[in-house]
Structures are given as structure tokens and as C-alpha cells.
Amino acid sequence: MSIKLSALGRAARRFPRTHLILSGALVITVGLIALTPESGESRPERLQTLDLPKPSASEELVRQESAQPVADVRAPAETPDEEQWIKITVASGDTLSGLLQSRGVSAAQVHRLVTGDERLAELATIRPGDSLNISVDEAGELTSLRYSPSRVETVEATLEDGNWRVENVVREYQRRTRFAEATIDNSLFLAGHAAGMSDNLTMQLANIFGWDIDFVLDIRNGDRFRVLYEELYLDGEKVGEGEIIAAEFWNQGRHLTAYRYQTRDGDVSYFDSDGNSMRKEFIRTPVAFSRISSRFSTGRKHPILNKVRAHNGIDYAAPSGTPIKAAGKGKVIFAGVKGGYGNVLILKHGQRYSTLYAHMRGFAKGIRVGSRVNQSQTIGYVGASGLATGPHLHYEFRIDGVHRNPQTVPLPKASGIASSEKPQFRLQSSRLAAQMTMFAEAATLASSNVF
Numbered sequence: 001m002s003i004k005l006s007a008l009g010r011a012a013r014r015f016p017r018t019h020l021i022l023s024g025a026l027v028i029t030v031g032l033i034a035l036t037p038e039s040g041e042s043r044p045e046r047l048q049t050l051d052l053p054k055p056s057a058s059e060e061l062v063r064q065e066s067a068q069p070v071a072d073v074r075a076p077a078e079t080p081d082e083e084q085w086i087k088i089t090v091a092s093g094d095t096l097s098g099l100l101q102s103r104g105v106s107a108a109q110v111h112r113l114v115t116g117d118e119r120l121a122e123l124a125t126i127r128p129g130d131s132l133n134i135s136v137d138e139a140g141e142l143t144s145l146r147y148s149p150s151r152v153e154t155v156e157a158t159l160e161d162g163n164w165r166v167e168n169v170v171r172e173y174q175r176r177t178r179f180a181e182a183t184i185d186n187s188l189f190l191a192g193h194a195a196g197m198s199d200n201l202t203m204q205l206a207n208i209f210g211w212d213i214d215f216v217l218d219i220r221n222g223d224r225f226r227v228l229y230e231e232l233y234l235d236g237e238k239v240g241e242g243e244i245i246a247a248e249f250w251n252q253g254r255h256l257t258a259y260r261y262q263t264r265d266g267d268v269s270y271f272d273s274d275g276n277s278m279r280k281e282f283i284r285t286p287v288a289f290s291r292i293s294s295r296f297s298t299g300r301k302h303p304i305l306n307k308v309r310a311h312n313g314i315d316y317a318a319p320s321g322t323p324i325k326a327a328g329k330g331k332v333i334f335a336g337v338k339g340g341y342g343n344v345l346i347l348k349h350g351q352r353y354s355t356l357y358a359h360m361r362g363f364a365k366g367i368r369v370g371s372r373v374n375q376s377q378t379i380g381y382v383g384a385s386g387l388a389t390g391p392h393l394h395y396e397f398r399i400d401g402v403h404r405n406p407q408t409v410p411l412p413k414a415s416g417i418a419s420s421e422k423p424q425f426r427l428q429s430s431r432l433a434a435q436m437t438m439f440a441e442a443a444t445l446a447s448s449n450v451f
């Protein structure tokens with residue numbers, strides 16, 4: 001462990017942003033970073049990040065979404081002409097009522113404005129640098145107001161028959177597809193960095209393939225990956241990054257492919273080219289940042305009862321209050337106190353599977369018998385309720401009512417694309433595959449031109 005920790009320290013100095021990754025998969029990160037050899041100087045050899053070719057209308061390379069606020073195309077009847085808008089920029093020390101009253105708006109009107117709607121109540125907290133547009137009629141009455149609480153959001157309020165009608169307009173980001181590829185000769189994160197990927201994107205990549213590849217143990221020099229991902233733009237300026245939309249990973253001779261797809265139910269997930277889910281039905285460990293303090297066994301001495309009895313689950317020691325995640329999608333069938341187990345939650349997953357969580361400090365908000373939970377949703381918090389020597393989660397996994405070792409039990413794959421949706425999925429995934437090939441070929445050409 002000391003080797004891993006020193007490697008982590010070294011990597012943390014090299015990557016000050018590492019601490020920003022608060023994903024539950026941090027454990028993976030630590031493992032990946034731990035793989036970094038002492039010399040750590042070499043770099044992935046061949047990487048390309050390409051800008052997009054110019055999009056054509058028939059291609060989906062750039063999905064140019066409506067960047068125009070809908071408000072601009074509203075019926076002009078109640079909207080004053082653009083010239084009548086008065087732009088106000090908030091300076092230090094300004095208050096909304098001060099700003100409006102200095103333009104002839106009465107205190108009563110200001111009051112009516114900020115109490116008219118909760119979106120308008122936010123106006124009371126305007127800050128220096130914010131700006132808003134107002135329009136005032138000849139009688140000095142405030143008739144409309146427009147402001148943007150964020151870059152993508154505009155709130156527009158219009159006085160109608162003495163009441164404020166409020167509209168929220170949210171702009172869509174423009175999305176641009178990017179490509180990155182790298183060969184790993186050091187660590188996944190170093191390769192990702194060198195390919196121009198953020199730690200967040202590399203983490204996404206690790207999460208997509210994390211069900212099939214153990215990023216601590218399975219990664220070898222020469223493993224490589226390709227990624228198509230989205231960047232978000234507003235007014236031609238990059239404002240953030242989106243999701244990975246397709247990825248390929250070559251790991252020790254295996255070739256894995258994943259496509260992002262939104263099902264008709266609205267679930268967004270990753271699937272292989274046959275439409276099988278990349279995920280498993282259950283996560284292996286329901287508590288991040290934990291260590292196993294007691295393993296599954298058919299007979300051991302109980303630390304408090306001092307008797308030999310089977311340990312039907314695994315104990316994960318973690319600080320009190322650490323979130324506990326649902327191992328899989330399911331339904332709460334028990335939430336309450338169960339003797340020495342203290343606070344216990346039992347989830348039923350379909351007909352055959354159930355999971356049990358014991359010694360909890362408490363349940364998450366809204367968790368009660370009958371609640372439906374999603375995989376990895378926080379269901380409660382680590383505690384030491386019942387008979388426990390210290391804060392830990394006691395976790396049990398049952399199939400057809402029989403206790404199985406949560407560490408080794410084979411986990412079923414999550415359900416894939418429904419057959420009725422397969423044609424749509426095939427169409428989309430083959431388009432992504434073609435895009436990936438096109439980018440990869442361009443990258444090869446570009447790199448060979450260098451020499």
C-alpha cells in the first residue's frame with residue numbers, strides 16, 4: 001500500500017486537478033496512477049485530436065441546435081420594440097429597488113415584481129456585473145423585464161392586466177464531435193492527457209469499460225483506445241464538454257466497443273455493437289472509499305457474540321456518514337430495525353435477486369418501503385447501529401434466497417436494447433462507427449504527414 005500511496009502523491013503533484021475527481025470510481029484512479037512507473041518520463045507515442053471537418057447539412061457531425069432564444073420570435077403585440085429596452089448594469093452597492101426607482105418605477109411596483117413569481121424573486125439577489133433590460137411606459141410603469149441568470153437561460157417577464165407573466169427560455173448548446181486516440185505506455189490518465197482529454201473524460205472512459213476491464217490489474221503497455229466525444233459551444237465559444245458518444249478499447253488482444261444510446265424510455269446508456277449493455281445489473285461494491293473489514297465465510301467467530309457463526313455478507317469499513325449506493329435498480333422491500341443488524345434496508349431486484357444493507361446510520365431522503373431506486377443511487381449512510389464494533393456496512397447478496405459471496409458471485413449483464421428498438425440502434429451505432437473510422441483514418445494521415 002505504501003508503494004501505491006507514494007505513487008499517488010507523485011501523481012497528485014503532477015496532476016493538481018486530480019483531487020477534483022470526486023467520482024466514486026476514485027479507487028480506479030488510484031489504481032491507475034499506481035501503475036505509473038518510477039521513471040514516468042515517457043509519453044504515449046501516437047495521439048491525435050482533430051478538429052472537425054466542415055459539417056454538411058446531411059451529416060450529423062455537428063448538430064447545430066437552435067441558438068436563438070425563442071423570446072426573440074414571439075408575437076410583437078405585447079413586446080416593446082427593441083429600442084425601448086433600457087439596459088441596466090448592476091454596479092457594486094446597487095439594489096434592485098434602487099436601480100428601478102431611479103428610473104421612475106415606484107416601490108410598490110418593485111414589490112409586485114419580486115413577489116410575482118419565484119423566478120423574479122431571484123432578482124432581489126442581483127450582483128455587480130449582472131445586467132437586466134427593462135421597459136417602462138409613459139406613465140412610468142414597468143411593463144417588461146428581461147435578464148439572464150446564466151449564459152444559457154433567459155427569464156422574460158411581461159406585465160399583463162396587472163400580473164407578471166414569466167417565461168423561461170433555455171438555449172441549447174451547439175455540440176461538436178471530437179476525436180481522440182492514444183496508446184497506453186504508462187497510465188490511462190497520462191495517455192488521456194496527452195490526447196487532449198480532460199480527467200473527467202478519461203474517467204468517463206474508465207467508467208464505460210470498467211465493467212469489463214479492471215483498470216487496476218488488466219491494463220498493459222500497448223493497450224489503446226479511440227474516443228468520440230462532444231464539446232459544448234455557445235456563440236462559437238467552447239463552454240464545456242459533453243459526453244463520450246462512442247469509444248473503442250483494445251486491451252490485451254480484446255477489442256471492446258461502446259456506443260451511447262438513448263432508449264425510448266429515456267434511459268441513456270452505453271451498448272456494444274450488438275446492443276448488449278456495457279453495464280452489469282449490479283455494482284460490486286456499494287460503498288466507495290471503503291476497505292473490506294470482514295469477508296464472506298461459512299463459519300467465523302463473531303467479534304461481539306464470541307460464537308462461531310457464518311458471515312453471510314461482506315463488511316466494508318468506512319467513516320460514519322459515507323453514502324451507501326444501491327447495488328442495482330430495484331424496489332425497497334424492508335426499511336427499519338432488524339435486531340443486531342440495526343438499521344437495515346433490503347432491496348429486491350426482479351424475481352431472483354435481493355441485496356441487504358445493515359448497520360446503517362440512516363436512510364437517504366425519500367427511501368421507504370415501496371420506493372424504487374436506480375443503480376448507484378444513494379440509499380443511506382454508513383453507521384454503527386445494532387451490534388457493531390465500529391462504523392461499517394454489512395452487505396449481503398442473495399440469489400433465489402440463498403446467500404452468495406458479493407465479491408465473487410457472477411453478476412448478470414444489464415438488459416440490452418429491446419428488439420423493437422434494434423433497427424434504430426443499429427442505424428445510429430453504424431453511423432458512429434463510420435465517423436470513428438473516418439476520424440481515425442484522418443488522424444493516421446495527419447501523423448504520417450509529419451515525417
Ligand SMILES: [Zn+2]
Binds near residue numbers: 311315393
Ligand atoms: Zn457483517
